[in-house]
Amino acid sequence: MMLNAASDTDLRKSLLDEAPRAFAPNPAGVPSLPDREAFLRRLDMSIRMAERQRSSFAVMLLDLGPTEDPLSGLAAAAAALRITVRLTDTVAWLEGRQFAVLLNVANEEGATRVGGKIFEALGEALGEAAGREVRAGMALYPDHGKSGDQLLRAVNGALYQASRGHKGIVMAVLAEGVLPEVRETLGQRFGMAIEQNEFVLRFQPVVNLVSGLPVGAEALARWRHPELGLLPPAEFMHLATHESALEGLSLRLLDQALRQIRNWRERGVALSLSLNFAPVLLAREGLDQLILARLQAQGLSPECLTLELRDEGLAALSASALRVLFSLASAGVCLAIDDFGRGTGSLLALRDLPVQEFKIDAAFVSKVCHSEADAAIVATLVSLGRRLGKTVIAKGIETEEVRQKLRSLGCEYGQGFCFAQALPAQELEDWRDQRMAADGARQTLI
Numbered sequence: 052m053m054l055n056a057a058s059d060t061d062l063r064k065s066l067l068d069e070a071p072r073a074f075a076p077n078p079a080g081v082p083s084l085p086d087r088e089a090f091l092r093r094l095d096m097s098i099r100m101a102e103r104q105r106s107s108f109a110v111m112l113l114d115l116g117p118t119e120d121p122l123s124g125l126a127a128a129a130a131a132l133r134i135t136v137r138l139t140d141t142v143a144w145l146e147g148r149q150f151a152v153l154l155n156v157a158n159e160e161g162a163t164r165v166g167g168k169i170f171e172a173l174g175e176a177l178g179e180a181a182g183r184e185v186r187a188g189m190a191l192y193p194d195h196g197k198s199g200d201q202l203l204r205a206v207n208g209a210l211y212q213a214s215r216g217h218k219g220i221v222m223a224v225l226a227e228g229v230l231p232e233v234r235e236t237l238g239q240r241f242g243m244a245i246e247q248n249e250f251v252l253r254f255q256p257v258v259n260l261v262s263g264l265p266v267g268a269e270a271l272a273r274w275r276h277p278e279l280g281l282l283p284p285a286e287f288m289h290l291a292t293h294e295s296a297l298e299g300l301s302l303r304l305l306d307q308a309l310r311q312i313r314n315w316r317e318r319g320v321a322l323s324l325s326l327n328f329a330p331v332l333l334a335r336e337g338l339d340q341l342i343l344a345r346l347q348a349q350g351l352s353p354e355c356l357t358l359e360l361r362d363e364g365l366a367a368l369s370a371s372a373l374r375v376l377f378s379l380a381s382a383g384v385c386l387a388i389d390d391f392g393r394g395t396g397s398l399l400a401l402r403d404l405p406v407q408e409f410k411i412d413a414a415f416v417s418k419v420c421h422s423e424a425d426a427a428i429v430a431t432l433v434s435l436g437r438r439l440g441k442t443v444i445a446k447g448i449e450t451e452e453v454r455q456k457l458r459s460l461g462c463e464y465g466q467g468f469c470f471a472q473a474l475p476a477q478e479l480e481d482w483r484d485q486r487m488a489a490d491g492a493r494q495t496l497i
C-alpha cells in the first residue's frame with residue numbers, strides 16, 4: 052500500500068502548528084504541558100497517522116496517588132515525564148494528579164520498557180514513599196482499540212485494575228487487536244461456548260450523581276475463554292452472525308441476569324438491572340411472553356428488569372417487533388434507548404416507542420467539560436428528558452470533573468469508570484455496601 056505523503060505531512064504540520072496553543076500554563080500550576088483538550092486532539096492525530104503508516108503507539112494514564120496537598124509533586128512529576136520521554140512523544144496534564152502520555156513505540160515490549168523508565172524517573176522526582184503510590188494503565192493502538200474512545204476506555208480500565216491490585220503498570224486487556232488466526236478459533240468455538248456456559252455477566256453500577264449511591268446496574272456480557280481469559284463484547288458479538296446463535300446467547304444471558312436479580316433480592320439488595328437486547332431479536336414471535344414467563348419463574352416483577360435497545364437499530368423495527376415492545380412495556384418491563392444520539396432515529400424512537408429512559412452516548416459525555424457544543428447537546432437532552440418524563444443517564448463518566456459538570460447541567464444519573472468498571476456480582480455488592488456505609492457515616496456527621 053502506498054502512503055499518502057501529502058496527508059502525513061499535513062498531520063505532522065498540524066501537530067507543530069498546535070504547539071503554541073497546547074503548551075500554555077495549566078491552572079494547577081503545571082508548566083508547559085498540553086491540557087486534556089490538546090491531548091485528545093493529539094490522540095486523534097496519532098490514530099490517523101498510525102492508520103496511514105500501519106504503525107503502533109501506546110497511551111499511558113498515570114495517577115500520582117492521594118495526598119493532603121493535591122499540588123504536591125505535580126511540577127516535579129511534569130518535569131520528570133518531559134525529560135524521560137522522547138520529543139516525538141506527548142505528555143499531558145489532565146486534571147488533579149493525573150497525567151497522560153502518548154508513546155511512539157512499536158509493540159507492548161517497547162511500551163513496557165519505556166513505562167518502566169517513566170516509573171523510575173517519577174520515583175526519583177517524587178521520593179521513594181510518594182513513588183510507591185503512583186499507578187498507571189497502558190493501552191496499545193490498535194491492539195486495545197482502534198478509536199480514541201476505545202483506547203481511553205481500555206487505558207482507564209487498566210488504571211482501575213492497577214489501583215485495585217496495588218500494582219505499578221497494568222496493560223489493558225486485549226480488545227479488537229486479536230490476531231486473525233485467533234479470531235478464526237473464536238468463531239469455531241462460539242457455538243460450543245454458548246452450550247458450555249462460557250459467557251458470563253459483569254455489572255456496572257448506575258449511580259445518583261449527587262449522592263454517588265447506586266440506583267441500579269447494567270449487565271454486560273463477557274466471554275470467559277479457557278485459554279484467552281475474559282474477552283469483551285467487541286471480540287465476540289460479531290461472531291453471532293445467525294439469529295439462532297444470537298438468540299441462544301441473549302436468552303442465556305437474560306437467565307443469568309434474572310437469577311442475579313433474585314439472588315440480590317433474597318439478600319435485601321434492591322438493585323434494578325438493565326440488559327442490552329439486539330433489536331433483530333424483537334421480531335421473534337412470542338418473545339414478550341417468553342421474557343415474562345422467565346420473570347415469573349424467578350418470582351420477579353417485570354419492573355425490576357430494563358431492556359436496553361441500541362439506538363442505531365431502532366429506525367428499522369418491524370411491526371412484529373413493535374408489538375413485542377408495547378406488550379413488554381404494558382406488562383411493566385422498562386425499556387431504554389442505549390447510546391442515545393448515535394443513530395438517526397433517536398428522536399423518532401423517543402416519540403413513538405414506550406421507552407422510559409435513555410442513555411446519552413459517551414461520545415457527548417466525555418467531552419462535556421471541554422466542548423461547548425457537547426455541553427449544549429447534553430443540557431438539551433437532559434431538559435428534553437425531563438419535559439417528556441424520561442429518566443436520563445449519562446454514559447462514560449470517567450472523571451470527577453465530568454461528573455460535576457453533568458450535575459451542573461441537571462443530569463441526575465450516570466455510569467462510568469469514575470465510579471466503577473463492570474464488576475463480578477459479589478464485588479458490585481461489596482462496592483455498594485461500602486458506598487452505603489460511607490454515606491451513612493457522612494449523614495451521621497452532618
